[in-house]
Amino acid sequence: xxxxxxxxxxxxxxxxSRVAGLFSARGYNIESLTVAPTQDESxxxxxxxxxxxxxxIEQITKQLNKLIDVxxxxxxxxxxxxxxxxxxxxxxxxENAARQEVMRLVDIFRSRIIDVSPTTFVIEVxxxxxxxxxxxxxxxxxSIIEVVRSxxxxxxxxxxxxxx
Amino acid sequence: MELSGxxxxxxxxxxxxxxxxxxxxxxxVLHIYDALFQQDAVKHILVxxxxxxTHAADGYARATGxxxxxxxxxxxxxxxxxxxxATAYMDSIPLVVITGQVPLPVIGSDAFQEVDTxxxxxxxxxxxxxxxxxxxxxxxxxxxxxxxxxxxxxPVVVDIPKDVTDPNRKIPFEYPKTVSLRSYTPVVKGxxxxxxxxxxxxxxxxxxxxxxxxxxxxGNAAEALTRFxxxxxxxxxxxxxxxxxxxxxxxxxxxxxxMHGTYEANMAxxxxxxxxxxxxxxxxxxxxKIKEFCPHARIIHIDVDPASISKTxxxxxxxVGEITPILHEMCEMVTTGxxxxxxxxxxxxxxxxxxxxxxxxxxxxxxxxxxxPQFVIEQLYEVTGGNAYITSDVGQHxxxxxxxxxxxxxxxxxxSGGLGTMGFGLPAALGVKLAFPEADVACITGEAxxxxxxxxxxxxxxxxxxxxxxxxxxxxxGMVRQWQEFIYESRYxxxxxxxxxxxxxxxxxxxHVGMQIRNPADVRPAxxxxxxxxxxxxxxxxxxxxxxxxxxxxxxxxxxxxMRMAPGLSDERELA
Numbered sequence: 001x002x003x004x005x006x007x008x009x010x011x012x013x014x015x016x017s018r019v020a021g022l023f024s025a026r027g028y029n030i031e032s033l034t035v036a037p038t039q040d041e042s043x044x045x046x047x048x049x050x051x052x053x054x055x056x057i058e059q060i061t062k063q064l065n066k067l068i069d070v071x072x073x074x075x076x077x078x079x080x081x082x083x084x085x086x087x088x089x090x091x092x093x094x095e096n097a098a099r100q101e102v103m104r105l106v107d108i109f110r111s112r113i114i115d116v117s118p119t120t121f122v123i124e125v126x127x128x129x130x131x132x133x134x135x136x137x138x139x140x141x142x143s144i145i146e147v148v149r150s151x152x153x154x155x156x157x158x159x160x161x162x163x164x
Numbered sequence: 165m166e167l168s169g170x171x172x173x174x175x176x177x178x179x180x181x182x183x184x185x186x187x188x189x190x191x192x193v194l195h196i197y198d199a200l201f202q203q204d205a206v207k208h209i210l211v212x213x214x215x216x217x218t219h220a221a222d223g224y225a226r227a228t229g230x231x232x233x234x235x236x237x238x239x240x241x242x243x244x245x246x247x248x249x250a251t252a253y254m255d256s257i258p259l260v261v262i263t264g265q266v267p268l269p270v271i272g273s274d275a276f277q278e279v280d281t282x283x284x285x286x287x288x289x290x291x292x293x294x295x296x297x298x299x300x301x302x303x304x305x306x307x308x309x310x311x312x313x314x315x316x317x318x319p320v321v322v323d324i325p326k327d328v329t330d331p332n333r334k335i336p337f338e339y340p341k342t343v344s345l346r347s348y349t350p351v352v353k354g355x356x357x358x359x360x361x362x363x364x365x366x367x368x369x370x371x372x373x374x375x376x377x378x379x380x381x382x383g384n385a386a387e388a389l390t391r392f393x394x395x396x397x398x399x400x401x402x403x404x405x406x407x408x409x410x411x412x413x414x415x416x417x418x419x420x421x422x423m424h425g426t427y428e429a430n431m432a433x434x435x436x437x438x439x440x441x442x443x444x445x446x447x448x449x450x451x452x453k454i455k456e457f458c459p460h461a462r463i464i465h466i467d468v469d470p471a472s473i474s475k476t477x478x479x480x481x482x483x484v485g486e487i488t489p490i491l492h493e494m495c496e497m498v499t500t501g502x503x504x505x506x507x508x509x510x511x512x513x514x515x516x517x518x519x520x521x522x523x524x525x526x527x528x529x530x531x532x533x534x535x536x537p538q539f540v541i542e543q544l545y546e547v548t549g550g551n552a553y554i555t556s557d558v559g560q561h562x563x564x565x566x567x568x569x570x571x572x573x574x575x576x577x578x579x580s581g582g583l584g585t586m587g588f589g590l591p592a593a594l595g596v597k598l599a600f601p602e603a604d605v606a607c608i609t610g611e612a613x614x615x616x617x618x619x620x621x622x623x624x625x626x627x628x629x630x631x632x633x634x635x636x637x638x639x640x641x642g643m644v645r646q647w648q649e650f651i652y653e654s655r656y657x658x659x660x661x662x663x664x665x666x667x668x669x670x671x672x673x674x675x676h677v678g679m680q681i682r683n684p685a686d687v688r689p690a691x692x693x694x695x696x697x698x699x700x701x702x703x704x705x706x707x708x709x710x711x712x713x714x715x716x717x718x719x720x721x722x723x724x725x726x727m728r729m730a731p732g733l734s735d736e737r738e739l740a
Binding site for chain 2 (some may be wrong): 014017066070072095164
């Protein structure tokens with residue numbers, strides 16, 4: 001099962017490597033990992049997507065909690081939640097018809113073109129992982145020059161939150 | 165009070181009541197060593213290798229319950245300490261290891277004696293710090309001691325760049341009285357409802373079993389455990405790390421369990437219907453084949469570390485918290501509650517255990533013309549009255565020590581259980597002897613292990629810390645040889661030590677007393693003589709039967725009821 005674990009961690013040098021090191025040392029999977037400071041600049045928020053059985057996920061959350069720098073964490077997939085990922089795609093598109101096709105796709109996926117050159121587009125797509133995958137699948141396979149994905153971030157719905 | 169960074173380090177150690185600092189100087193810690201020179205509250209023990217410093221501090225910590233403290237320099241000083249840090253980490257021993265680092269401005273430039281100590285030690289410490297600002301130094305030291313000694317203990321590394329200890333920069337010093345970390349709040353109190361549930365299950369058991377581990381020793385819960393076990397009247401087994409928490413000479417003790425546990429302990433584990441694990445972590449050397457671990461049992465687990473719960477074996481009733489108050493609460497519930505332990509419920513179970521016990525699984529050939537290693541340990545037990553502190557290295561001798569020296573008190577049996585570090589025993593004995601100068605301290609070792617930290621013989625002499633070294637010399641890395649005999653059709657690949665030193669002369673060269681003993685009849689007199697020489701370190705080189713093996717043995721991947729027994733003892737004998 002795929003789980004999204006949100007972590008509040010001390011914003012100190014080395015904190016990220018403690019988390020990354022834990023995953024490699026104990027053989028856990030990381031599908032994606034995002035981290036940035038929060039409104040309280042002494043804290044960073046990390047969103048970690050991992051795969052594992054219930055037993056493995058239980059161990060992962062316990063081992064993360066054991067790290068001295070980890071202040072609080074929650075497996076948001078256990079609750080109603082929203083997840084989003086940002087993707088920037090650079091596509092090669094020279095012929096007029098092809099350029100029209102790309103613009104139509106951008107429209108359908110409610111994404112945005114954020115850079116244009118005579119031969120390329122950079123497209124910004126936001127959404128769940130499946131939407132981003134679907135968008136990539138719709139593009140002409142040879143046209144993709146670069147794909148940059150932020151990794152998943154997420155938040156729980158309603159009043160439930162991960163705060164101090 | 166205005167102090168330099170170097171003086172702050174030493175002052176913090178004084179504030180923490182540190183008695184001994186095990187260390188080795190070098191460039192990056194010279195400011196600290198200069199501050200150390202100008203005081204005498206903290207006594208420095210100069211080891212001969214940084215691995216020895218960490219093991220000595222570790223031995224001190226295991227015997228006293230206080231944190232062991234180490235000071236080493238950057239680069240090779242730190243890397244040499246890593247084995248000892250990892251040893252302490254695996255057995256949850258509180259250490260504070262101060263490592264020098266190159267000055268802040270040159271960090272990352274591959275400076276002389278630079279390594280990323282925080283990076284290298286990260287996977288084998290409870291926590292570590294790089295101190296970048298002298299104003300944070302005292303606070304960091306306080307945190308280091310706090311983290312090392314609370315919750316599930318462990319080693320903490322404090323990496324201090326040389327310029328942070330600059331003697332010319334003085335700042336106001338005040339040692340923090342308290343420390344609170346929002347991200348670290350160890351659970352102390354067990355959940356009352358869980359405790360009640362566990363007790364109800366225990367009182368209904370027909371084939372109950374107590375399995376206790378090193379956490380009982382570390383948590384100073386030996387008394388609570390003993391009271392609890394006696395109140396319930398259940399059979400109890402202990403792990404290698406737990407030995408001594410419950411008296412080994414008590415009839416309720418069925419011996420150590422696991423790979424080289426007793427027949428009765430392992431059989432009882434396999435057949436029990438309710439198991440209570442106390443401060444134990446279901447290590448693979450204990451469980452054997454995980455799928456067949458206690459197949460009929462409902463399992464209760466008490467541990468201070470939530471991550472230990474259901475890590476390898478799924479448990480039915482977890483209780484997270486400090487062991488002593490939890491066991492006290494259970495005892496109170498028994499003494500004040502309506503339901504009492506009913507010995508008739510598990511009388512048949514005890515009868516079964518008595519039958520298993522009658523096999524006498526630790527039997528060995530007492531008529532051999534060669535010295536049997538088991539015999540040496542039995543004799544050591546007798547001449548020390550069972551009261552010595554015993555350190556050991558790793559291998560066959562370690563298992564024989566655990567099997568043949570019954571410990572009746574906690575913190576007397578000091579060995580590297582988790583990491584299995586050869587070279588641990590001698591420096592650990594140094595740390596123990598410094599802590600308890602009046603006690604008998606013996607290091608049970610083998611000719612392979614002892615050579616891994618033998619340089620500390622010099623330290624023993626320098627600090628007048630006389631220990632008795634019991635070297636069970638069979639000319640082989642015995643445990644390796646045993647596995648090769650059993651699993652690799654006796655292909656003894658590189659397990660024979662062809663060029664052994666003359667240990668007797670070696671001991672003498674270091675200023676100690678050396679003995680070589682070849683005859684079983686000379687074993688006891690040698691041990692008695694060694695103990696009579698109270699102020700001397702004595703190296704007893706016992707030339708033992710090279711073919712002796714440790715039995716019983718559960719080979720890797722086998723279950724508790726699939727033991728290999730000593731030749732002549734059949735595990736297929738119908739016992740029930």
